[in-house]
Amino acid sequence: MNPIPLPGSQVRTRLGSQEPLDQAFVTRLGSVCAEVTTQPPERAEAGRDWWPLALLWARSGEVPALPAVVARPARAAEVVAVLRVANEAKVPVTAMAGRSGVCGGAVPVFGGVSLDMTGMAGVVAVDDESLLVDVLPGTWGDCLEDELRGQHRLTLGHWPQSMALSTVGGWVACRSAGQYSTRYGKIEDMVVGLEVALADGSLIRTGGTAPRAAMGPDLTGLFVGSEGTLGVVTGARLRAHPAPPAERRAAWLFDAFGTGLDACRRVLRRGATPAVLRLYDHVESTRTLGLDGGSALIVLDEGDAGLVEATMAVVAGECAGATRLDDGVVERWVQHRNDVSALAVAIERDIVVDTCEVAARWSALPGLYRDAVAALEAVPGTWAASAHQSHAYPDGACLYFTFAGQPEDGGADAYYAAAWEAVARTTLAHGGAISHHHGIGLHRSRFLAEALGPAFPSLVALKRAFDPHGILNPGKLALPSPFGRDVPWP
Numbered sequence: 001m002n003p004i005p006l007p008g009s010q011v012r013t014r015l016g017s018q019e020p021l022d023q024a025f026v027t028r029l030g031s032v033c034a035e036v037t038t039q040p041p042e043r044a045e046a047g048r049d050w051w052p053l054a055l056l057w058a059r060s061g062e063v064p065a066l067p068a069v070v071a072r073p074a075r076a077a078e079v080v081a082v083l084r085v086a087n088e089a090k091v092p093v094t095a096m097a098g099r100s101g102v103c104g105g106a107v108p109v110f111g112g113v114s115l116d117m118t119g120m121a122g123v124v125a126v127d128d129e130s131l132l133v134d135v136l137p138g139t140w141g142d143c144l145e146d147e148l149r150g151q152h153r154l155t156l157g158h159w160p161q162s163m164a165l166s167t168v169g170g171w172v173a174c175r176s177a178g179q180y181s182t183r184y185g186k187i188e189d190m191v192v193g194l195e196v197a198l199a200d201g202s203l204i205r206t207g208g209t210a211p212r213a214a215m216g217p218d219l220t221g222l223f224v225g226s227e228g229t230l231g232v233v234t235g236a237r238l239r240a241h242p243a244p245p246a247e248r249r250a251a252w253l254f255d256a257f258g259t260g261l262d263a264c265r266r267v268l269r270r271g272a273t274p275a276v277l278r279l280y281d282h283v284e285s286t287r288t289l290g291l292d293g294g295s296a297l298i299v300l301d302e303g304d305a306g307l308v309e310a311t312m313a314v315v316a317g318e319c320a321g322a323t324r325l326d327d328g329v330v331e332r333w334v335q336h337r338n339d340v341s342a343l344a345v346a347i348e349r350d351i352v353v354d355t356c357e358v359a360a361r362w363s364a365l366p367g368l369y370r371d372a373v374a375a376l377e378a379v380p381g382t383w384a385a386s387a388h389q390s391h392a393y394p395d396g397a398c399l400y401f402t403f404a405g406q407p408e409d410g411g412a413d414a415y416y417a418a419a420w421e422a423v424a425r426t427t428l429a430h431g432g433a434i435s436h437h438h439g440i441g442l443h444r445s446r447f448l449a450e451a452l453g454p455a456f457p458s459l460v461a462l463k464r465a466f467d468p469h470g471i472l473n474p475g476k477l478a479l480p481s482p483f484g485r486d487v488p489w490p
Contacts, residue, residue, distance in 0.1 A: 001165075002055070004059060006058055006063070018111025020068055021069060034078065043069075049103075050101060053443070059347065066111060069114070075120065080197050094112070095472075103435075103440060105228075105441030107442055122136050139168045144156065145159075158187060168238075169236070172233050182268075192208045193205065195236075227473060231466060232472070249330040251296060254296075272314035275300055279297045280388040299312070350410075352407075357437060369399055375423065375426050376401065379415065381405040382419065384404045403419045413490070443490070
């Protein structure tokens with residue numbers, strides 16, 4: 001559920017109007033998909049996600065865009081049929097589900113069909129011996145985890161902040177990361193195979209038959225992170241783990257963020273992978289954890305007791321120069337880690353706030369942190385700029401920047417664009433990645449061609465090969481659109 005309700009029954013589109021569809025097309029769509037609606041409330045909700053800028057627009061009754069129709073398939077055969085009909089008519093189709101994304105990735109910027117995948121939910125099969133789970137794309141994250149633990153004593157180990165708002169298909173589409181990713185990996189480390197409906201109505205399966213198969217390029221990897229631009233995921237085979245029998249927690253306070261980063265680097269370098277290795281700068285240590293005087297590191301690990309003890313011993317050794325904190329600090333984080341209520345409060349006060357998660361090598365992280373915070377602070381209207389390290393790997397980590405501001409002239413859109421420009425340009429200058437797990441969507445698209453460099457034309461070629469008519473989620477990933485106009489953002 002979106003935190004900002006739309007006032008009244010009439011809404012306007014912020015990014016331009018979409019042309020209505022021919023009634024004959026809608027009728028044909030209804031003949032191949034059991035649930036199809038053109039009702040204004042359903043269309044309005046399908047025209048937005050949790051993109052913070054769009055939350056501000058909602059206060060004045062605006063959504064980024066409106067689909068002409070919402071189709072809710074119940075099985076893969078209906079997805080295939082919808083795509084076939086849309087492809088023949090050259091009508092855009094934007095897949096969506098929980099719409100918890102914060103980059104406008106599910107916004108149907110050229111109208112057409114919003115394909116609501118939440119009707120395809122549930123666990124299909126569990127192979128306990130092989131630790132594999134087959135699941136439908138519209139399955140909510142908390143429902144999946146509850147079933148795995150309650151009925152099979154397994155876990156996926158994937159705990160995004162949007163756990164109760166997001167679905168498996170959305171995770172796959174934007175390369176999602178959970179809060180326990182240092183132990184379990186990101187979603188791309190969990191996906192072993194996919195079932196995907198292509199734009200022309202073909203249904204294909206990639207991977208999933210045997211571990212580490214060497215049968216040409218990894219076709220599964222083409223669709224993970226493609227944000228619905230190359231195909232629509234209709235099923236996923238995922239790696240699971242035994243439910244963890246043991247858990248340990250600890251916390252330390254470092255005198256500086258850079259010192260804490262180096263400790264995290266050394267932990268990973270020694271081969272330890274605690275589920276949570278999360279470092280806050282001095283601003284966020286105060287705001288989030290109620291601590292003063294340094295940068296707080298919270299650590300949580302789970303799994304086999306012997307492995308957990310060994311991991312925590314490595315962490316303690318590398319944090320020997322820091323101040324040991326009470327383990328209750330971690331408990332406070334666990335209790336409040338998914339609380340995003342402050343976002344709605346800020347929006348209601350016309351405060352522009354967002355988070356920018358990027359990634360870089362360990363050698364680049366200190367400079368990236370310093371320069372990005374300074375760049376944010378230099379944007380007129382900024383009240384606060386801070387960061388934490390949220391996901392760590394042997395070669396680098398994710399930095400999660402937060403900014404808040406309120407420009408004096410009320411130019412929220414311009415301020416928002418400038419703040420993002422500050423982080424993205426700084427990240428590129430330090431050789432980092434402009435997204436770690438939120439994806440590109442609509443509002444990051446303007447940076448993608450530069451970020452990919454000479455590889456970007458290869459992405460364009462893939463799009464043309466898989467989707468010649470360009471119907472799948474047009475306007476995203478900076479890909480050319482055949483619908484004749486540019487998206488007016490920023």
